[in-house]
Amino acid sequence: MTLPSYPGADYQDPSVAGNAVAIRGLQKKFGEKVAVDGIDLDVPAGSFFGLVGPNGAGKTTTLSMVTGLLRPDAGRAYLDGVDVWRDPLEAKRRMGVLPDGLKLFERLSGHELLIYLGRFRSLPAEVVKQRAEELLDVLDLTEAGNKLVADYSTGMRKKITLAAALLHSPRVLLLDEPLEAVDPVSARVIRTVLRRYTEGGGTVVFSSHVMALVEDLCSHVAIMVAGRIAAVGPVAQVRGAAASLDDAFINLIGVQDRGQGGLEWLKSSSD
């Protein structure tokens, strides 16, 4: 396997201990565009960690590299102390993943999808069956369990993907926009399940650009802008003196004046 430019095969960074996710010098370029610019980031174990930033900030690219779905150009990603790209077997056992916008096995039912993925991960058939039924019940998908995934709404797709991420009881959940375009009822179910997960000792890392949501859910937050970490820490610390995290975010990236000026022609008439 071609590894990103590592310092040495046996190198182990001592600073990653105690972190559910630790990122060191992670970098990714697409052609000339630097998507992620050598970032360092620590996610404390047991935290509810929000990764926020405007569109194109590099959130999805970062999460994809941590989940092993996108090879970094340089740097390392550790999950629960395990190097994701050097020991993928152990790292993938410990992580649950919910990417944004990727397809599922569309012609399986929700129930079948969970059974298949559990069996693919070599979990015992009985365990998979019991966990799948429980997850479908908790995520309010029991009735939809026998419908093909292709017929699921956005909220249902997010919930079934979350169920698939939880199926093998991972220590860390990496979720890319888990509440994007989700109806309020499904969103509440997802939030409740994620809260229960962190209360049980799990760590959630999720990306979003909805500040109110991050402020409400997260214990820690990192703000990404143009491929770099602009601020990171407990939510209260990052918010500082600002009225809300949203204000702190806007101040930080400096876009207050956008949306003003011009458009004088815009009236109720279509002439």
Place this chain on the structure above:
Amino acid sequence: MVKVFFGLKWQLLTSRFRSMTGAKKAWSIAGLVVLLLVTGFIAFGIAMSRSAPEVAHTVAVLLLTTQLVAWALTPLIAFGVDETVDPQRFSLLPLRRRTLISGLTVAAFIGWLPAANIVILIGVAIALSVPLWVLPIALVCMAAQLVLCIALSRATATSLAALMSSRRGRDLGMLAGFAVFVLYLGATTALNVLSTNAGFGNQLVDLAHLLGWLPPGALARIPGLLAAGDYAGAGVCVLIAVAAIALAGWWWAAALKKNLETAPSTTQSSAPAGDHSFGGAKAGTRGVVLARDVVLTWRDPMRRLPWLIALVFILAMPYLYVQGDGTLFAVAFGSVLIGTQSGNQLAVDGSGLWLHLVAIGAREKAKAEIQGHCLTTLMPGLVISALGVVVAAFVKGDQDWIPAGLGLAWAATFMGVALSALMSAKLPVAIPQSRTAVFASAVPAHKSRSLGMTVTILFGSVGLSLPTGVLVYLAVTQDLVWGWAAFVFGPVSGFIALTVMINIAATTYFDNGPEILGQVMLGDRV
């Protein structure tokens, strides 16, 4: 507005060309030149039949009828290829139906295929112009034929638009596509049988006489009838043609009205799912993947249709290839085709591949997945190939050659599966996941990859089966004992090739999983 539609279609064509790389542009231009030359030669050949008016008349009637059928069926098979075919793309624009129809009609004239059709029709017009003064009339008739083709094609496309934008509709389209394939096969067989008869030419003349009363045939007859002074007959033919064009136009307008005013049935749910457990309690990764692939092949027409076609190639086509003794050996071509069912196995689910990648932490897991995909093809493939060989042997009385035939067919199946597995990891081809076209197999950016993969699998399988073929040759020409040698050597050599190639594919898949995902997910956007 007509100008706008003209500009839109022209823009679509030229922007596709502009977005190509230098090499692709060169290939594209070369392809156009070849198309022009071929159509030019065909048109010239047809025009030459002018010296024998009876032949010209028969050719024209048959050709115009076939052309109309082809235009009517095209939307079913190639829906989504031309953006201007789907009227729903224009549904939010403030356009009247009449304007839309005029615009879409003009747009339909722009393109390489309409241009090729026009060239051929000019050839037909010249062939029918005896004496020469009827040429202008023949040209008008050919223009009417093109309008009829366009109106019928657009009417079919518009009627299908709502259906083809839903999953069920596309599934139906695939079955219809298969029906067209079987019809084509039937027609080829019929022509094959007829052409061996002495009276073939007379039968074609009789057929043309009958088809002469249908709209395309009527249009072909008008110049000849006028030249012969049969104005009443010509009048009847004009009436038939005008009525057909009016009917097609009315159908198009009605379908357009319905299409623009009714919500499409895209929310209609799929067929009910089952409740599979994917193998027994003891099944490993290989068995679980195999069980999933079987379920999806049964449920997904895109996976099922190639199997139906392969069945035809195993059970029917060999009788066309080899009409005397030895038909059972031709089954091997179908066996290669069955092997290709394992092709592009990592791209079938589009970006859904991530579900496997996040669970694959070791090469052995990647290998088990590939083995599972291959077994899905191999197990039924070997049985179907054997069935094809045995049936062909008994039909033709070639029972002595059964061991040789089985050896060759099984070798071809193994080699097809082996190369398919290898190429799936080495050269994954993104499949359009929207599936707006029934037979779309690769995103535009991966057309050359697709060609490379197909050529490698097909020719590679034939090449790797050659040693077994030599043993078969010896069995036929020297001694039947060589047939038993092929019976053993074919599957053994195939199994070895499969083992080696699955190992290479597994290493490639494990090492380059993220890059493979990056390639196959291109299909999500198309």
